[in-house]
Amino acid sequence: MPSLLLWDDQGLGKFDAWTNDLAYYPKSREWEILGKYGSDMVDQLPTNSAIIELGCGSLSKTAFLLANMAKQHRNIVYYALDVSDDALYTNLGVLKKQFAASRNIQIYGLVGTYSDCAEWLASTCFLPVCTVTFLWLGNSIANMTRDSASALMGKFRATCTKMSIDCNFLISADGCQVEDRILKAYDPVSGPSRVFLFHGLHHANRLLGQVAFKEAEWDAVPEWDTGENELRYYYVPKRDIQLEISGSRIKVKEREPVYYFMSGKWNEAQIAQIASQAGLNIGKIWRDASYEYGEYFGIVALHFVPYTKIHTKAITF
Numbered sequence: 001m002p003s004l005l006l007w008d009d010q011g012l013g014k015f016d017a018w019t020n021d022l023a024y025y026p027k028s029r030e031w032e033i034l035g036k037y038g039s040d041m042v043d044q045l046p047t048n049s050a051i052i053e054l055g056c057g058s059l060s061k062t063a064f065l066l067a068n069m070a071k072q073h074r075n076i077v078y079y080a081l082d083v084s085d086d087a088l089y090t091n092l093g094v095l096k097k098q099f100a101a102s103r104n105i106q107i108y109g110l111v112g113t114y115s116d117c118a119e120w121l122a123s124t125c126f127l128p129v130c131t132v133t134f135l136w137l138g139n140s141i142a143n144m145t146r147d148s149a150s151a152l153m154g155k156f157r158a159t160c161t162k163m164s165i166d167c168n169f170l171i172s173a174d175g176c177q178v179e180d181r182i183l184k185a186y187d188p189v190s191g192p193s194r195v196f197l198f199h200g201l202h203h204a205n206r207l208l209g210q211v212a213f214k215e216a217e218w219d220a221v222p223e224w225d226t227g228e229n230e231l232r233y234y235y236v237p238k239r240d241i242q243l244e245i246s247g248s249r250i251k252v253k254e255r256e257p258v259y260y261f262m263s264g265k266w267n268e269a270q271i272a273q274i275a276s277q278a279g280l281n282i283g284k285i286w287r288d289a290s291y292e293y294g295e296y297f298g299i300v301a302l303h304f305v306p307y308t309k310i311h312t313k314a315i316t317f
Helices: 003-007 009-019 025-043 060-071 085-098 114-123 146-162 179-185 191-197 199-208 268-277
Strands: 048-054 075-082 105-111 131-136 166-174 218-225 230-237 241-245 248-252 258-264 280-287 293-300 313-315
Touching: 003 009, 003 199, 003 258, 009 085, 009 191, 009 199, 025 060, 025 166, 025 179, 025 280, 025 293, 048 114, 060 075, 060 085, 060 105, 075 085, 085 105, 105 114, 114 146, 131 146, 146 166, 146 268, 166 258, 166 268, 179 218, 191 199, 268 280, 268 293
Parallel strands: 048 075, 048 131, 075 105, 131 166
Antiparallel strands: 105 313, 166 293, 218 230, 230 258, 241 248, 280 293
């Protein structure tokens, strides 16, 4: 089942509620790093640059970083990418008001997937900057496989090379290896985590126009892979189920797993491998005090003078 089902307007709201739960440690760890090293992160960027945020969400961390850039009078063209049209428009409106007095910060929105963003950038004839930094926060990179992450980053890098502009990535990654702590944060049994983790079933029902998936008939089952440092989730039926979808009958046996979501908890070596396969080097790393979470600033190795597709469109105010 495609994980994109989790990320509509309602899903984003449920995700935000989940991240505010005390058990969800990644949020506090990332804010710890931003609060301590935010100014240093901004120092890595050139005076004139574009920032493209992949899966921007609520934009709270973005606002913090842009505020640091505004203080340093950086000239920034910021693009926020998300698949949720309504949420993006609302959140961008708030961000736009926050920086209404700034002459140095330009703010735009892009509605679409990661692949849509890559195609949009490739078709863009001109960006008024010499550097593009891709902002990938909230451990969002780890919702896809390492090979897929490398391929996407490599695609963005190659596009920037063709445009003769520099390419950087600022990526946050959750490196926690404590299984009990992870499973408590991603609890499928109760709390806001369960509400989000089951959202894919409800979104699928809306798209199908029928109640094909009844939450009471399914479990959300986590699988922690100690070798790959990855948490994978499956919808598992409690009994044999026959789904009637678009005139077709689909049988799912009792306890037959249906994969739909993952969250990697990759260590530094795994992140370095992802970057290397994409043709990037890790230039700088910032960590929390417990060494569970990291912000990675990746740069290109050589210096140069992103289901039913949602077509990318720009949002302006």
